Amino acid sequence: MKRAFPILAILTAILLAYGLYQALWVAPTEKTMGDVQRIFYYHVPSAWTAGVLFFANFLASIAYLVWRNTKADALAVASAEVGVVFCTIVLVTGPIWARPVWGIWWTWDLRLTLTLVLWLIYVSYLLLRRFSTSGQTPVIAAVLAIFGTLDIPLVYFSIWFFRTQHPQPVIGGGGSIDPRMLHAFFINLVAFTCFGILVCWLRFRLEVRRREFEETQALESLLEPRSVS
Amino acid sequence: MSYLYAAYIVTWLIHLGYIGTLVQRYSRLRREMQELEREP
Numbered sequence: 001m002k003r004a005f006p007i008l009a010i011l012t013a014i015l016l017a018y019g020l021y022q023a024l025w026v027a028p029t030e031k032t033m034g035d036v037q038r039i040f041y042y043h044v045p046s047a048w049t050a051g052v053l054f055f056a057n058f059l060a061s062i063a064y065l066v067w068r069n070t071k072a073d074a075l076a077v078a079s080a081e082v083g084v085v086f087c088t089i090v091l092v093t094g095p096i097w098a099r100p101v102w103g104i105w106w107t108w109d110l111r112l113t114l115t116l117v118l119w120l121i122y123v124s125y126l127l128l129r130r131f132s133t134s135g136q137t138p139v140i141a142a143v144l145a146i147f148g149t150l151d152i153p154l155v156y157f158s159i160w161f162f163r164t165q166h167p168q169p170v171i172g173g174g175g176s177i178d179p180r181m182l183h184a185f186f187i188n189l190v191a192f193t194c195f196g197i198l199v200c201w202l203r204f205r206l207e208v209r210r211r212e213f214e215e216t217q218a219l220e221s222l223l224e225p226r227s228v229s
Numbered sequence: 230m231s232y233l234y235a236a237y238i239v240t241w242l243i244h245l246g247y248i249g250t251l252v253q254r255y256s257r258l259r260r261e262m263q264e265l266e267r268e269p
Contacts, residue, residue, distance in 0.1 A: 020237075039236040046240070085247045089240050096236040195244075202251055206258070213262055220265065 005201070012198055015191035022184035030181075039097040041184055045192035046089040047115075051152055053083030053196055054122065058149040061142035073138045074211065076145060077129055078203035080122050086196060087119045102165065110158045111166040118155055121148035 023041035030037035056079040063072035094112065095105040106112065125148060128141050159166050177185075 024237075035230050036232050038233050042237060042240050082247075085243060089243055092239050092243070093236040096232050096239070100232050199244075199248065199251075206251060206254055210254075210258055213258060213265070217265060220268075 005198075008194070009198060012191065012194040015187065016195060019184070019188040019191040022187050027181045027184035028178055033101055036097060036100050039093055041188045042192075043090060043093045043097060044185065045188045046086045046093065048189055049192045049196035050083050050086035050090060051156075052193060053079045053086060053200060054118070054149060054152055056200070057083060057122075057145050061145040064138060065142050065146075070211065071208065073142070074207040075204055076138075076142065077126075077207050078200050080125050080129075080145065082196060082200040082203055084119065084122045084126060085199075086192075087115070087122065090115060091119055107165050109165040110162050111155065111164050114151060114155045114158055118148070118151045121151060 019041070023038055027038065027041065029035055057076050060072045060076035060079060063069055064076060094115075098107075099105050121144070125141055125144050128144065129137065132140070134140075158164060159168055
């Protein structure tokens with residue numbers, strides 16, 4: 001992965017640039033909303049990537065609870081942190097899209113509220129990791145992450161089972177979409193997923209190195225000769 | 230159009246800001262590792 005990283009980073013940058021070009025210039029303008037609908041090409045792929053990363057956090061948390069594998073714990077921290085970044089983008093781009101279309105920045109609609117709750121769960125997870133000094137922190141955080149993941153299907157299905165302000169899904173929801181819009185959407189979906197995985201990998205490497213450094217530091221302080229008074 | 234540009238700009242500002250913090254954390258860790266190696 002270390003050698004492949006620069007190649008993957010360049011490919012992802014090309015995909016992101018191509019996705020931006022598709023979203024802004026190639027995809028046709030939506031008839032009702034106009035150009036502001038193009039926020040869709042960043043908003044939805046960001047939500048998808050956040051979901052993928054939170055699911056990775058869920059799997060890593062289970063792996064840590066079962067095998068007590070420290071690398072699984074490091075992956076859990078990395079995926080949660082990068083997932084929060086993508087979820088923040090969803091919560092910021094959503095209101096920017098809602099203002100010209102709905103006339104309001106925010107409403108306590110089920111989909112929006114559950115997304116905010118999801119963000120708060122993972123922010124509390126990161127705060128727990130950051131400030132708790134107990135040796136049991138990784139276990140408590142893993143349990144919190146498993147319960148936090150339960151919110152993801154609730155966020156996704158909230159617009160299927162309840163009447164909400166948030167629009168129904170166009171893809172997979174019975175609606176029709178222009179093939180050029182679909183193309184721009186899928187390019188951005190792939191580009192954002194690759195970007196999320198790459199950033200998560202960087203964060204994971206940092207976490208592993210930091211833990212190795214702390215172990216070395218602890219060992220060195222144990223081996224240091226102490227002066228006898 | 231301004232809403233569209235605002236959304237795209239904010240997205241990249243958040244991403245670049247986060248990558249900036251990662252770079253900062255990497256360089257701080259590297260500095261700490263070098264200091265530990267230099268210690269007698």
